Amino acid sequence: MVLKVSDAELKQQLSEEEEKKKNQNESIQRTQKGFQILSERDGSEDPDTTPVLEIADQRGNPLKIPHKEKKALILAMGFHEKGRSLMKKKQFDNALCHLLQADQQFSKCGSALLSSVDNFAVLQLDIVWCYRALEALSCLDDGRSRLQRAEDCFLQCYGEQQQRLLMIKGNTGREEVLFLRLYLLQSLLSYIEGNDAQARHQLAKVESLYSRLCPDSEKMDQLMTLGFSEREARLGLRACQGDLQEAAIHISNQRQEREELKQRERQKRSRRMEVISTLAELGYSRRDAATALHHADGDVDKAYAILLDSAHAAQTTNNNAEGTGGPERLQQLLYLGFDRDASEAALRLTGGDVQSATQLLLDNQGVLSPELLSMSPPSTSSSSPSSEEPSTSSTSTADSELVNEVLEDISRHEEDYLDLTLDEESELIATMKSYLSRGRARTV
Incomplete structure (x- = not known):
């Protein structure tokens, strides 16, 4: 069968594709510019009026990273956050463009840094999840290698049997959703490649994890009645293997730790601004x-x-x-x-x-x-006493708008990437079971 398309329809399709590409490029450029501005800020501004990004560990301690590597990491994490925001809106094509930009920036970071954080592994999962949503079978080989990199990175970050993660966080339940998605994608790729036995093996691991991680609606309601958010309830139950009382205690402790961390951060910034003001009084910018x-x-x-x-x-x-x-x-x-x-x-x-x-x-x-x-x-030196020259108001306003735009895509919760409802995963599990039960009669 040959589908005939009129010249007018063809022109319209080409025009729409061109407009779509243009919008994607503009979005990428604005995201890059916004996070570049943030990566150059040194903390001399008032943090209450001028946002500053700081890379810290799970306890809020700043990580000492070379300046060039830090800039690349901020851009990588920024593009990743933008991509994840677009994934939530089901705009997988646009999301993939931003995620691939994040991957390029991560490549500029040292291997020691990438092996100590799970951001890079999560990014690989997100890229392949977009491949799946877009049915991009041409990316099959790339998807397979990305899943292998994700698995290797999780092993390095979390340790054998996740003992390193257990030592740092005290539990491993929340991170198990990442392995669920990893095994599910591996099962799908194995099926597409014709390896049904491997697909079934991985899917069995997925179903085992799903039965433990799928939130109990009754327990969720009870925790939310206590004043906890849906996210807190879901993550709390997973962290405590479904124990309702333990989850309530865990969530309360996390709230307290988060508030103490914010308080320490406010105090640290306040002390920093006082010291900068003292040095400025001596004539330095x-x-x-x-x-x-x-x-x-x-x-x-x-x-x-x-x-x-x-x-x-x-x-x-x-x-x-x-x-x-x-x-x-x-x-x-x-x-x-x-x-x-x-x-x-x-x-x-x-x-x-x-x-x-x-x-x-x-x-x-x-x-x-x-x-x-x-x-x-x-001034001939960046460190000689001088008065500061204010930037033009138009440039300052444009920069502020860009920064505010990219900050909207950054989740305010540090474990947002672990808060999967598993709705999409549930649909894919059902699809995979259907495929495998029918054998090779049909293909993806």
Whole structure:
């Protein structure tokens, strides 16, 4: 049978595909820009008005990660959160684009970091779950390798028999939903490849987990009557193997721990802002003070020493520039045909940068206006005392809008990725049982 499509219908399809691709690219660009802004923030701003992302362990302790790796990790986690948000809306095609971007950013992180966190493994599961939803059979080989990476990563992060996870969290019930989804996807791929025996073996493991993890509606209602949320009830019951009393105690303890963590975080930020203000009163910019404090691991005396050393180095650089380096730079501009007074002023305004000075003179046809000449030259060092130049309001507003947009996709609950209702999994389990019971009469 041949399906004939009119030229008008074909043009409409192509137009819709083009518009869809354009929207996806715009979404990816906005997500990347928003999280790049967040990754560059150093904590010098007021945390109550300017959001700052900090990478911490499950106890809220900041992880010490090299700056380049930290930026990649923030972008990876940001794209992952955006992708998961789109998955919840059943926009699997758009979600997959963001998840693959997250995968690229994770590849820039060191193997030691990836083997110590489960984020990378969860991402691999989410990517293959999108393949399943989109029926992307062409991605079969890639899906198989991603599931293997996920399984290997879970083994490294959680340990044999999940003993490392048990030591850290005290229970393993909540993470078992990840293994349920892993085994279910492995069962599906085995069936598609024609390996029914392996598909049945994995599906049996899935059904065993499902019987333990599927929430008891009556117990859920009882916990919610006590004032706990649906998520808290579901995660609590799984953590305590369905024991109602233990779950209530567990949820209450978690609430208290979470509140104590927030309190410690508020106190830490308050102390940090006080120290930054103290250093700023000595004549340093808040950004320079925040950077120095970061390198000094919060020690105010060490931070002050760093600022002093940097200021001294900047002064030495200035002296050198005014000595042997200055005339050489000036001669380069004079050789290009610019006036001496204008060249000297351009070098002063650009901090001695010949390329920037040349561009400044070209932009102004070799003549600098009184307004330009009255401007102060930029600081030659990021750590010398200076006054801060505010960014333009339009740029600041646009950045704030971008940041607020990407923050909307970040779950406020640290275990949101474990809070699977198992509704989708239940449907796929039923489908798999149907396929396997009918043998090879039909295919996926």
